[in-house]
Amino acid sequence: MEEPMIGSIPTMQEIPFFAHQKLRVLRNRGIIDPGKIEEYIARDGYLGLAKALTEMTPAEIIKEVTASGLRGRGGAGFPTGLKWQFCSQSKGDVKYVLCNADEGDPGAFMDRSVLEADPHAVLEGMVIAARAIGAHYGYIYCRAEYPLAIHQLNIAIAQARECGLLGKDILGTGFDFDLEIYQGAGAFVCGEETALMTSIEGKRGMPRPRPPFPAVAGLWGKPSVLNNVETFASVAQIVLKGAAWYASVGTEKSKGTKVFALTGDVNNVGLVEVPMGTTLRTIVYEIGGGIPGGKKFKAAQLGGPSGGCIPAEHLDASVDYEKVAELGAIMGSGGLIVMNEDKCIVDIARFFIDFCQDESCGKCTPCREGTKRMLQILTGITEGKGREGDIELLQEMAVIIKNSSLCGLGQTAPNPILSTIRYFRDEYEAHIREGRCPAGVCTALKRYTVDAEKCTGCGVCAKVCPTKAAKGEKKQPHEIDQATCIKCGVCMEKCKFEAIFVN
Amino acid sequence: MAKLTKEDLKKIKDKVLAKSALKEEGPRARVTVHMGTCGIASGAKEVMSALMAEIADAGIRDVAVTTSGCMGMCSREPLVTVECLGREPIKYERMDAAKMKRVFQEHVLKGEIQTPFALARGEESSE
Ligand SMILES: Cc1cc2nc3c(=O)[nH]c(=O)nc-3n(C[C@H](O)[C@H](O)[C@H](O)COP(=O)(O)O)c2cc1C
DSSP, X not given: OOOSXXXXXXXXXXXXXXHTOOBSTTTTTTTSOTTOHHHHHHTTTTHHHHHHHHHOOHHHHHHHHHHHXXXXXXXXXXXXXXXXXXXXXXXXXXXXEEEEEOOOSTTOOHHHHHHHHOHHHHHHHHXXXXXXXXXXXXXXXXXXXOHHHHHHHHHHHHHHHHTTSSEEEETTTTEEEEEEEEEEOOOGGGGSHHHHXXXXXXXXXXXXXXXXXXXXXXXXXXXXXXXXXXXXXXXHHHHHHOHHHHHTSBXXXXXXXXXXXXXXXXXXXXXXXXXXXXXXXXIIIIISOOOGGGOOEEEEEESGGXXXXXXXXXXXXXXXXXXXXXXXXXXXXXXXXXXXXXXXXXXXXXXHHHHHHHHOOSSSHHHHHHHHHHHHHHHHHHTTOOOTTHHHHHHHHHHHHHHHOSSHHHHHXXXXXXXXXXXXXXXXXXXXXHOOOTTSXXXXXXXXXEOTTTOOOOOHHHHHOTTSOEEOOTTSOOEEOTTTOOOOOHHHHHOTTOOEEEO | OOOOOHHHHHHHHHHHHXXXXXXXXXXXXXXXXXXXXHHHHTXXXXXXXXHHHHHHXXXXXXXXXXXXXXXXXXXXXXXXXXXXXXXXXXEEOSOXXXXXXHIIXXXXXXXXXXXXXXXXXXXXXXX
């Protein structure tokens, strides 16, 4: 019997948010109870591991992962198979498999969601990696701010051990691998590979120069493979369904799907997984449902503090590693922040460089001092103290900081500034030359003025103004003294005649 | 659970699928509360408590309750999926304790879908 009402409810496939997604990493989302290993197994979980352990040699596993074209989802996009191959060739009986679940980018929550909803997918990927490189122990480096993810992981690890899917003699094949969670304190720099390993070693999380690369000398000086949560969560499906299946989706050089945390000025805030090469427009307008309040799209920020902005003119660009880099952003780990026309681009750049100077570990001078200086300059610009030549100075410093910093934090910290100057130079210039913030965000640059035509001289503004900057004779047009105005906006809010405006 | 072999994986799959399939002798219906951090932050725990209270009050034994992670649409949380024997699953959005009570009384017990809170029907496609 069909209910009469059911036809009015759209199917999942009729809702653009779901229709444009392709679920591989998130294939179990909303379906399984992450606390029950048997539900994961019922969705063909651990079959990839069984195949890797019983039907494939380590070299064959690496070959399959390489052929799939899978690239690291933590940011840099390094080919995963190649990384495993380097490590497998390193000599030594003690090697480590490490999972990067630090997820420090502001606005990013892909890895947290994967760990919460499908922790076994990550564990399975790690055991396969261990088999490929010959490791018997591993760590998941997860920030302590993710209590639910850690809770689900702990349950998953205990269940996997009980079932012989972790520990000694996995699936009765004689292969041993076990792992533990290492909780990080949530420092952004600890997501950087060498800092992460230093942190697990019990020392202060600071990066060290490479080479030697972790594949040769990683955790405790032993050959190690570090991959991102999403990277590991992709592996079992590749082994089970084959490289060709995986590579059937995506672009020439970017294969498979990518998970994005879609946030900011967009109707459908959420977690989405799309084929590589999907256009930004599809992600923002179809999946994201567009910008709330009928506002205009200004830019999308990809890659967080290491990334950049993609403006409206490139909405039809394909989102893949190459194209995004060409446009001056990076694919990054999957943070995608949509910004509407009300956002000030200089303020956005300032936010990210503020984050980087805060999170800079201080070990190397270009990053420690450079990000601080850049923040000072940007803050000056947003406060109306910008000077002619500031833009050029920022660009010059950016190159030096990128080239001389010790680790990826400093090497990429100037990116948000460079990309916003590239696309929105006029907005920087308006701040510097005209003392004007086109988006009306920078408080110091706001000017509240009275429209003498509309003002009835009722005196409400003068009454509510906390600094007595708004004044005038009764029944005469009032004025706002710019020197004493603190730009609180109360006068505009209280004016019944819409006679006060801001620019 | 004892240590598994490759053959056991398939057996477990069959067993779980048989056990969780909805049937006349029960479970006749299943309610899934999506409880990722996003869901919990928007009130999924209250929704779950309301559901458990309703089930206890009704003295019902053939309705399975389960939890799952985020379904992706964080902005519509808390989300709840209701599956009834022989019917398409329904996803309810922006749930709270009162709506859960109504969905339980009307949909789970009487089969009347509460369209005002329904987000979608059916399942997501995956490979
Ligand atoms: C400052 C900084 C922070 C990073 N944070 C993360 C992170 O939170 N998660 C992550 O997976 N990779 C992060 N990375 C990248 C890692 O160093 C490393 O490249 C990555 O974990 C390798 O895994 P993949 O090849 O699977 O991407 C960060 C890099 C830098 C420089």
